Amino acid sequence: MSSVQRRVLHPAYQQIIGLGPPALPLILRELQERRDHWLWALYAIAREDPAPPDATFDEAVDAWLRWGRERGLLDG
Amino acid sequence: MTPDEMERHFPNLASAGYAVTSEQAASYNCLAWALGDTQHWWEPINYPFGYYWPRRAPRDNTVQAWTVVFQLYGFELCDTADLEPDYEKVAIYALPDGTPGHAALQLADGTWTSKLGRDEDISHRTLSALEGDEYGTVVRFLRRFRATAAGPS
Numbered sequence: 307m308s309s310v311q312r313r314v315l316h317p318a319y320q321q322i323i324g325l326g327p328p329a330l331p332l333i334l335r336e337l338q339e340r341r342d343h344w345l346w347a348l349y350a351i352a353r354e355d356p357a358p359p360d361a362t363f364d365e366a367v368d369a370w371l372r373w374g375r376e377r378g379l380l381d382g
Numbered sequence: 383m384t385p386d387e388m389e390r391h392f393p394n395l396a397s398a399g400y401a402v403t404s405e406q407a408a409s410y411n412c413l414a415w416a417l418g419d420t421q422h423w424w425e426p427i428n429y430p431f432g433y434y435w436p437r438r439a440p441r442d443n444t445v446q447a448w449t450v451v452f453q454l455y456g457f458e459l460c461d462t463a464d465l466e467p468d469y470e471k472v473a474i475y476a477l478p479d480g481t482p483g484h485a486a487l488q489l490a491d492g493t494w495t496s497k498l499g500r501d502e503d504i505s506h507r508t509l510s511a512l513e514g515d516e517y518g519t520v521v522r523f524l525r526r527f528r529a530t531a532a533g534p535s
Contacts, residue, residue: 309481310425310433311443341408342500349430357431363409363423366432 314346323350334374341367383501391498391516398511403495404503413448415497416472416487417455424451445522448474448482457524463509465492469525473509475517483517 313319322329330351337344341364348370349355356373357366374380383406389396413424414434422434426441436454440447449459452472463473465488473494475484486496486509496512497503506512513519 309443309483310423310427343408345430345432346427355430359431361431362421362434363432364421366430 310343310346313343319347323347326351330374331379334371334380337367338371338380345370383498388498388501388504391514392512393514394508395506395511399507400504400511402502402504404497406501408500410497411499412485412497413451415495415503416485417452443481445474445476445480445482448485449522449524452485452524452526456526458526460523460525463488463520463523466525468528470528471523471525473520474522474524475509475512475519476521477518484512486512 322333330348333344333347333351336342337348345357345363345366352373357369361369371380383391385402388400388402407420409423410420411423411425414420414422417424423432424435425433426435426439426443426447427433428441435441436451438454439451452474457472460469460471463471465471467490470490471488473486473488474482475486477483484496486494486506488494489505493505493507494509494511495503495505509520
């Protein structure tokens with residue numbers, strides 16, 4: 307599936323967003339293990355974006371992982 | 383994606399002939415790859431940050447918007463996928479609902495190269511190799527003179 311917009315509309319992706327804040331540690335751990343398109347879910351749940359507006363995908367992932375560690379949602 | 387998964391997603395792929403040419407990477411997509419960029423995922427998403435779309439292109443996920451993106455980088459519409467040595471060509475695939483499904487870049491030997499979503503890059507002998515439910519069918523060709531080829535700044 308090439309489009310992120312198509313991917314995030316998938317029912318399974320929407321269900322994960324529906325879990326709300328308790329899902330954040332799981333999503334962050336998944337993102338740490340495999341850089342994938344979880345930015346939308348994180349943004350939808352956290353309602354903030356720690357990445358700078360001109361971030362590349364990898365820079366945005368790094369910003370979210372840092373954000374998670376600073377809040378004790380992610381180890382190491 | 384394993385070869386089995388790839389061939390399940392793209393039923394024409396194995397018979398057309400293909401080779402995996404990179405590791406998996408979620409950091410760039412087919413549109414980026416066709417324009418020589420392996421640092422950005424090109425998609426007209428405003429939020430969250432982490433996605434790229436040229437400011438001068440319409441912020442729509444449409445074949446026309448993708449066409450404008452290629453035109454911004456020196457491509458012009460053309461009629462066929464036939465190899466023309468002085469030009470590099472791209473093909474845009476679209477789904478039945480008209481949304482773009484994929485873009486592939488022609489290599490100098492006439493074969494094609496594609497980034498498969500968040501997975502690997504492959505080379506494939508034909509455009510039909512990737513046609514089907516996942517990416518739709520090829521609907522548009524563009525070309526640019528090889529001497530002017532330049533990636534995004």
